[in-house]
Amino acid sequence: MGVPLIDIRGLTVDFDAGQRVVRALHGVDLAIHGGEAVGLVGESGSGKSVTWLAALGLLGNRARIGGEVLFEGRNLVGAPASDLEAVRGARIAMIFQDPSSSLNPVYRIGQQLAEALQLHRGMSGAAALAEAARLLDRVGIADATRRLRDYPHELSGGMNQRVMIAMALSGQPRILVADEPTTALDATIQAQILELLQEIRRDSAMALVLISHDLGVVAENTDRVCVMYAGRIVEDAPIATIFEAPAHPYTSGLLAALPDLEGPRRRLLAIPGVVPEPWNLPLGCSFAPRCPEFERACEAAVPPAIELVHGHRAACIHARSGSA
Amino acid sequence: MSEPLLQAEGLVRHYRIRHGSRLFSHPATLRAVDGVSFTLQPGRTLGLVGESGCGKTTTARLVLGLLPLTEGEIRLQGETLPQAGSMRWRELRRVMQMVYQDPLAALDRRIAVGRQVMEPLVIHAIGAPAERRDRAMAILQSVGLQAHHFDRYPHELSGGQRQRIVLARALILSPRLLVCDEPISALDVSIQAQVVNLLLDLQAEMGLAYLFISHDLRMVRQVSHEVAVMYLGRIVERGDPDRLFAAPSHPYTQALVSAIPVAHRSGRQRLILKGDPPNPVDVPTGCAFHERCPIAVARCRTETPALRPLADGRHVACHLAPGAADA
Numbered sequence: 021m022g023v024p025l026i027d028i029r030g031l032t033v034d035f036d037a038g039q040r041v042v043r044a045l046h047g048v049d050l051a052i053h054g055g056e057a058v059g060l061v062g063e064s065g066s067g068k069s070v071t072w073l074a075a076l077g078l079l080g081n082r083a084r085i086g087g088e089v090l091f092e093g094r095n096l097v098g099a100p101a102s103d104l105e106a107v108r109g110a111r112i113a114m115i116f117q118d119p120s121s122s123l124n125p126v127y128r129i130g131q132q133l134a135e136a137l138q139l140h141r142g143m144s145g146a147a148a149l150a151e152a153a154r155l156l157d158r159v160g161i162a163d164a165t166r167r168l169r170d171y172p173h174e175l176s177g178g179m180n181q182r183v184m185i186a187m188a189l190s191g192q193p194r195i196l197v198a199d200e201p202t203t204a205l206d207a208t209i210q211a212q213i214l215e216l217l218q219e220i221r222r223d224s225a226m227a228l229v230l231i232s233h234d235l236g237v238v239a240e241n242t243d244r245v246c247v248m249y250a251g252r253i254v255e256d257a258p259i260a261t262i263f264e265a266p267a268h269p270y271t272s273g274l275l276a277a278l279p280d281l282e283g284p285r286r287r288l289l290a291i292p293g294v295v296p297e298p299w300n301l302p303l304g305c306s307f308a309p310r311c312p313e314f315e316r317a318c319e320a321a322v323p324p325a326i327e328l329v330h331g332h333r334a335a336c337i338h339a340r341s342g343s344a
Numbered sequence: 345m346s347e348p349l350l351q352a353e354g355l356v357r358h359y360r361i362r363h364g365s366r367l368f369s370h371p372a373t374l375r376a377v378d379g380v381s382f383t384l385q386p387g388r389t390l391g392l393v394g395e396s397g398c399g400k401t402t403t404a405r406l407v408l409g410l411l412p413l414t415e416g417e418i419r420l421q422g423e424t425l426p427q428a429g430s431m432r433w434r435e436l437r438r439v440m441q442m443v444y445q446d447p448l449a450a451l452d453r454r455i456a457v458g459r460q461v462m463e464p465l466v467i468h469a470i471g472a473p474a475e476r477r478d479r480a481m482a483i484l485q486s487v488g489l490q491a492h493h494f495d496r497y498p499h500e501l502s503g504g505q506r507q508r509i510v511l512a513r514a515l516i517l518s519p520r521l522l523v524c525d526e527p528i529s530a531l532d533v534s535i536q537a538q539v540v541n542l543l544l545d546l547q548a549e550m551g552l553a554y555l556f557i558s559h560d561l562r563m564v565r566q567v568s569h570e571v572a573v574m575y576l577g578r579i580v581e582r583g584d585p586d587r588l589f590a591a592p593s594h595p596y597t598q599a600l601v602s603a604i605p606v607a608h609r610s611g612r613q614r615l616i617l618k619g620d621p622p623n624p625v626d627v628p629t630g631c632a633f634h635e636r637c638p639i640a641v642a643r644c645r646t647e648t649p650a651l652r653p654l655a656d657g658r659h660v661a662c663h664l665a666p667g668a669a670d671a
């Protein structure tokens with residue numbers, strides 16, 4: 021496999037919430053190789069966004085980060101701000117979950133793209149505008165040169181998301197982290213955007229991290245998936261394995277809770293209970309109180325991730341290869 | 345067949361709006377709902393799907409009489425829906441209730457949830473206080489909550505529990521029709537299945553009918569006896585969910601179904617549409633879908649297709665649908 025492009029090791033995040041400190045990430049291990057497409061799935065609050073915000077130093081000073089994020093020979097955790105700025109956008113680009121936070125409503129999109137090109141690639145003037153038009157064209161916006169003069173509110177939701185992708189591509193990143201890039205979009209527009217991300221990845225050998233709560237989206241667009249629960253990666257496996265032989269009961273539970281689109285209708289198997297609050301985690305395995313395979317040993321300690329076969333890890337004391 | 349619970353005939357809701365740039369704006373008509381008809385039998389579920397802005401919520405509000413009709417007629421248990429606010433309408437409102445997407449917005453955060461569940465009984469002056477409390481407790485139980493939830497406040501409950509409270513409040517008057525507008529979209533995957541199972545159980549126990557609105561086509565298939573697909577204010581295809589999702593007939597339904605991400609795409613080709621849905625102010629002439637349709641012909645630009653029956657009992661509004669009987 022060679023050296024990973026980015027190697028996240030034991031990443032922890034603690035938020036300072038006044039009276040108490042709340043741990044949101046409990047040691048995330050995640051290595052991604054060049055050109056790989058990795059999905060990150062999990063329910064709301066499981067730590068998908070925080071993992072990448074922490075890795076890129078975007079959480080602000082209310083958050084304490086532990087562990088290592090090794091990228092191009094440096095550790096990004098604790099790196100000086102100037103180093104992080106050089107990495108962000110240029111080497112690792114992120115499309116943020118909340119699109120309104122990223123495009124400035126008072127500037128034309130051409131200006132915003134040109135600014136990004138200036139920052140990441142030192143381009144200016146006519147060259148920057150020409151490259152901006154090329155990027156818009158690349159993300160499938162027709163009549164790109166004229167569109168450079170539009171303001172974000174003059175574009176539809178799907179077009180704005182294309183502009184966001186163009187912005188992310190402006191630094192020619194080696195990793196693109198797309199955080200729920202299609203959740204706010206309609207189904208047919210979502211399909212357009214995901215198709216575009218696939219196409220870009222095929223053409224550029226860029227690694228893609230696709231964050232989503234939708235297993236289907238991840239299945240169709242990545243090679244490998246990491247399932248997060250309560251601030252930990254509980255399973256990491258190739259796509260086919262996740263669907264055919266999930267090893268963690270939470271993964272199996274998620275699959276059983278999804279209705280099918282074809283075949284006979286069956287009653288959904290709901291996972292009982294709710295996700296624990298980060299300041300009120302159960303003893304041992306965080307999933308234990310909801311788990312159909314619970315036994316006393318589950319409460320004894322947090323189960324470490326075990327490698328079942330090469331490329332398939334699961335953090336469950338019952339995990340065996342090819343079963344759940 | 346028993347008498348339909350709900351009949352909607354030719355529902356139209358237009359809005360007069362100002363359209364265009366600020367300087368040159370002119371009055372225009374926005375066609376939010378533009379001729380929608382369906383019937384719903386007691387104890388059955390009609391799923392309503394379609395992309396943002398196609399008129400699902402507007403249809404739901406029209407059905408409940410919360411929004412005046414521009415044209416058309418709604419009959420509930422055979423009776424034409426009286427004017428909103430009238431005495432008779434208030435009585436009929438007991439028969440039909442609505443559940444919205446966001447349970448937190450639907451609840452008053454300052455009032456304990458049990459009292460909110462009892463509220464409809466108070467409004468309709470039903471029962472003595474002690475009876476109301478008993479009834480609320482019973483309903484809480486039937487939606488899978490416990491007595492100790494009665495005195496909690498909305499923020500002390502999880503999203504799924506809040507949606508159960510909203511359901512309990514909608515059910516306390518023993519309605520026959522529940523209009524559910526995106527009832528599970530705000531919930532986590534593992535909780536969605538809990539709520540959907542609950543809806544199915546309540547239907548089996550109480551014979552409730554649902555108008556179920558969702559953009560999640562899998563969930564819609566899971567709960568519906570019939571599905572209607574809307575595009576720009578009209579139903580473009582309607583019928584049995586299994587047939588409709590397995591072999592969609594309208595090109596828009598085909599695109600919508602093929603846009604659902606699945607683990608294993610069994611041979612079906614992905615159909616990616618060009619462009620965005622047009623604006624309901626500038627509805628294209630002819631078939632409203634023709635500009636994005638991969639198979640449109642000249643006729644589609646000029647002639648609006650009517651909803652016509654297929655041999656398998658489905659209805660489709662497309663000139664090119666194979667097997668559709670000419671009206």
Ligand SMILES: Nc1ncnc2c1ncn2[C@@H]1O[C@H](COP(=O)(O)OP(=O)(O)OP(=O)(O)O)[C@@H](O)[C@H]1O
Nearest residue numbers: 035044062063064065066067068069070071233298
């Ligand atoms: N700035 C912050 N301050 C305090 N806690 C935070 C902050 N940002 C996130 N958290 C907490 O960290 C945990 C993980 O949040 P995160 O945003 O990573 O979830 P997520 O998996 O991306 O969820 P979603 O699917 O809703 O986007 C949550 O419990 C959240 O409340």
Ligand SMILES: Nc1ncnc2c1ncn2[C@@H]1O[C@H](COP(=O)(O)OP(=O)(O)OP(=O)(O)O)[C@@H](O)[C@H]1O
Nearest residue numbers: 359361374376395396397398399400401402403624
């Ligand atoms: N009060 C109003 N005034 C003007 N236009 C309106 C009004 N209410 C709704 N509309 C418009 O009517 C159309 C249909 O809206 P509706 O809310 O019914 O769509 P929807 O299918 O429920 O969409 P979503 O999936 O986003 O909830 C939209 O174009 C909307 O902007």
Ligand SMILES: [Mg+2]
Nearest residue numbers: 068069070117
């Ligand atoms: Mg997130």
Ligand SMILES: [Mg+2]
Nearest residue numbers: 400401402525
């Ligand atoms: Mg709506």
